[in-house]
Each structure stands twice: as C-alpha cells, then as structure tokens.
Amino acid sequence: MSNQEQTLSIIKPDAVERNLVDEIKKIFTSNNLKIKESKKIQISKEEAAEFYKVHQSKPFYEHLCSYLSSGPIVAMILEGENAILQNRKLMGATDPKKAEENTIRSLYGISIDKNSVHGSDSNENAKKEINFFFKN
Numbered sequence: 001m002s003n004q005e006q007t008l009s010i011i012k013p014d015a016v017e018r019n020l021v022d023e024i025k026k027i028f029t030s031n032n033l034k035i036k037e038s039k040k041i042q043i044s045k046e047e048a049a050e051f052y053k054v055h056q057s058k059p060f061y062e063h064l065c066s067y068l069s070s071g072p073i074v075a076m077i078l079e080g081e082n083a084i085l086q087n088r089k090l091m092g093a094t095d096p097k098k099a100e101e102n103t104i105r106s107l108y109g110i111s112i113d114k115n116s117v118h119g120s121d122s123n124e125n126a127k128k129e130i131n132f133f134f135k136n
Ligand code: CMP
Pocket: 055, 060, 064, 094, 112, 113, 114, 115, 117, 118, 119
C-alpha cells in the first residue's frame, strides 16, 4: 500500500558553509524523495530555541540553539513513499562516527553537533516542523 508522506529536512550551517547543499539534495532526489519546497535562511537563536523545544531539558540545548542560528541553513519539505523513515535512513545515526556507511552524516558530518542535516523523527513532528518553516 502506498504511504506518501512529507517530512522536514534542514541542511545545517556546517554543510551550507562547505557548499554541500547540491550534493546533499542529489542524495534525496536520487533516492525517491522529491524536494517540494526549499529555502535558504538564517534563523535567530530564539527561533532555534522554539524549533528545538523538545530538547529543552537536555544539557546540549543551549549549544544546539546557538549552533543552528550561527549561519545560513537550507530548510526543505521532502515528499515521497515513507518519506520520514526514508530521510532518516539517508541521514544515518545522529553521531557521524556511528552513522552507517554512505549515509549523509557519515559522508559529511563533522561531529554530533555539526552533523550536517536534521530530519523529522515522526509524523507528528514532521507536521509541526514543516509548519514552523513553511507556514504561509
Ligand atoms: P538533530 O537531528 O538536529 O536533533 C537534535 C540535535 O542535537 C542532533 O541532531 C545533534 O546535532 C544535537 N546533539 C548535540 N549533542 C547531542 C547528544 N549528546 N545527543 C544527541 N544529539 C545531540
């Protein structure tokens, strides 16, 4: 049965800075994910804090928000069959050192913070995160 979904992807400052946007987009589009929307923006630390609110109790929260707001990012809506899981598979584990071979984070991630991409982890969060960046 077909399960068309949308998910939110962010190319983080470390990857934008190293001009990896086109290479990362190519990984999505050559693996059955369409890029429905894409925009390059820089968000404030307050906006990053809102976006990563689910992590507010974590010791790395403050640093995470500073980092996401430290430079331009590319926010995208990806669409396709099981898009949420497919995107997570293509990204690999959060820590690039533990990410499976040929995943985006294993290819391009520098550290657990500078791990090049973010992707929604559930249907509920995908809707929230898409709305965060692409509400009209
Ligand atoms: P992301 O998928 O964007 O979701 C939250 C981010 O927190 C995660 O990727 C990591 O970049 C970052 N992070 C920093 N430290 C940790 C940690 N110890 N465990 C998990 N995520 C961390």
